Amino acid sequence: RKEVEQDPGPFNVPEGATVAFNCTYSNSASQSFFWYRQDCRKEPKLLMSVYSSGNEDGRFTAQLNRASQYISLLIRDSKLSDSATYLCRGGNNRLAFGKGNQVVVIP
């Protein structure tokens, strides 16, 4: 089993709607997780850090469920500019990424 797994989608969401997706991890020792945003195979850029139960930044909310070993990302009031691939990162030393969740916001 890969250390971090994501459903690549795409997740098509109407502008203004809410979209949520998960990232599952296999290493129960992982303490911290990160969500990155990647545009058109440019470099990934840090979106949010998740150190405990969750984090919130404006329209973006990340939740960590240690019992079920997954992290979720929720985007409220989706904008066209939110169209991107969202990568989840976990692990220790061998820092692993999921394949990413592709989000397409539709006008």
Place this chain on the structure above:
Amino acid sequence: NAGVTQTPKFQVLKTGQSMTLQCAQDMNHEYMSWYRQDPGMGLRLIHYSVGAGITDQGEVPNGYNVSRSTTEDFPLRLLSAAPSQTSVYFCASSYSGDGGQPQHFGDGTRLSIL
């Protein structure tokens, strides 16, 4: 503040040629890593280093060598390029490798092997 700098940005090689992808960071980060990204495959870890003089293999290390003689630099060497190594390569660094710190990425090297 340059962050993570990768060179070159683009490169075309012939099968069998060798080359080195350069990566340098100016943030005094201990942890550095190389990933390759192919369509539908996400970011796959090639090699990583937890500090100068220490390197280890990631998920897809075959065909690649690394060394870490200084904290700042972490070059990736392709000894004999193969078409399967056509990819986008990203170098990343973080303060530590214990998973508790976010990584900073270079803007990538787009490599084509003919």
